[in-house]
Amino acid sequence: MTVSFTESEERQELRKAVQALASKYGREYFNAQARSGGKTTDLWLDIAKHGFLGVNVPEEYGGGSGGIGDIAAVCEELAAQGCPLLLMVVSPAICGTIIARYGTEEQKQRWLPGICDGTGTMAFAITEPDAGTNTHNITTTARKDGDGWILNGRKIWISGVDEAENVLVVSRTEDAKTGKLKPCLFVVPTNSPGFEANPIPMELISPEKQFQVFIDDVRLPADALVGDEDGGLMQLFAGLNPERIMAAAFNVGLGRYALDKAVAYAKERAVFKTPIGAHQAIAHPLAQAHIELEMAALMNQKAAALFDAGDEFAAGEAANMAKYAAAEAACHAVDAAIQTHGGNGASQEYGIASLLVATRVGRIAPVSREMILNFVAMHSLGLPKSY
Missing domain, CATH: 1.10.540.10 (Acyl-CoA dehydrogenase/oxidase, N-terminal domain)
Known part of the structure; x- marks a missing residue:
């Protein structure tokens, strides 16, 4: 193609x-x-x-x-x-x-x-306390009850539940065998009896909060199920590949913001007669950050184009690579921006230090850099599975 x-x-x-x-x-x-x-x-x-x-x-x-x-x-x-x-x-x-x-x-x-x-x-709930990255181990269970369903389970690190009218919950049917995940997806209103969301205290400075979710005998109508209950991973990955592409875009954007602030500061700040941006110790890390962000953005454009063209496997490979590259590039860009600002980089006035946690989280969520490396090692390079 x-x-x-x-x-x-x-x-x-x-x-x-x-x-x-x-x-x-x-x-x-x-x-x-x-x-x-x-x-x-x-x-x-x-x-x-x-x-x-x-x-x-x-x-x-x-x-x-x-x-x-x-x-x-x-x-x-x-x-x-x-x-x-x-x-x-x-x-x-x-x-x-x-x-x-x-x-x-x-x-x-x-x-x-x-x-x-x-x-x-609408929020999205997949991660569980005892499953983490291993989605095959999720235990949130949907049981048929007459014409509807009863949902039970726990979720963690669910974004923006307090701003959402509904949550798309990844579950499994009661008779699904552990290790062979057949995810089923349910739209659950956040005001459902038995649905509880507790905020997780975070060091991250953001208006959007993270939540632990408790789902206890939540009754749902038949039409809360999205897709086929036996639809398998294809239904889930219709959302997870876009998630990686969006995470890459999110991180590239943060990196660009930090870099723009650092470049503007480096052009204006003068300590030894000339602007500090004239010194290679300042200029080179910023130039490197720009190169890394551009490369990540280009890979993300490729991932998005492949996804929109319907090439699921190639899109998944590219989306994982883009997410990895963008998270690394954003972390490097923020670090370079803080160093460029010197002591000012730690102040609220310049607003750079708050990006440290935001970009560092990008190496972990929505999928860790280590799991991406596992994916690339196995699927792209053909190496033996390591987990």
Whole structure:
């Protein structure tokens, strides 16, 4: 399959439009909301009003009929303006993609318009306390009960539950055998009896919170099930490959933000007569960060193009590589930016140090760098499986 992964003029215009909108809010707005316990609802609804939030969702359900590359571009440009919205990864990209691909017509009509206009934000719950990266070990179980289902389980590190109307929960049918995962996906309203979400105290400064979720005998109607209960991994990976692509975009955007701040500072700050950016000890790390971010962005464009073209395996390989490269590049960019600022890099005034945790998390979530290396070693290089 021949796939072009250079960006179209239309997507470049989309980037400019998102950049212009997000710049009206910026890092100061984002941090103020985070530190005060507020939310970025104003920005979220503004993105939706301009048609950016559901740009990847089919037009007949309120979206823009674009691809995952388009919503990734939106996510990246928001982060590059200092407003990294984690729910961009979750609601339109993961949940929107899965429902658009596997939902019934009635389900699409019910849930996709709210995802697009920002009034029906949907969270995604897959990670469990005793499973971690090993998705095959999830124990959240769905049991048939008459015409409906009863759901039980625990989830952890679930983003934005307090901002979501529903959560797309990854479960397994009661008779599924451990080690042979046949995931089933349920849309669970956050106000369901038996559904409880407790916030996890975080060092990360963000308006979007993380939660531990308890699901105790939550009763669901038959049409809460999205797709086939025996649909297998294909249904799940329809959301996980976009998740990796969006995570890469999120990290590239954060890296770009940090690098832009460092470059501007290096041009203005003078200690030994000339701006510090004239010294190679400052210039080279910044140049290296720029190169790494550009390479990660290019791999992510490839991953998005392959996904939108329907090449599932190649898209999965490229998405994992892009996520790995973007997380590494973002960490290096933030570190270089802090070093460029010297002591000022640790101050709230310059707003760089708060990115340390945000970018470091990118090496862990939504999939760890070690598991990506395992994937590449086994699937790309043909080495024996190590786990």
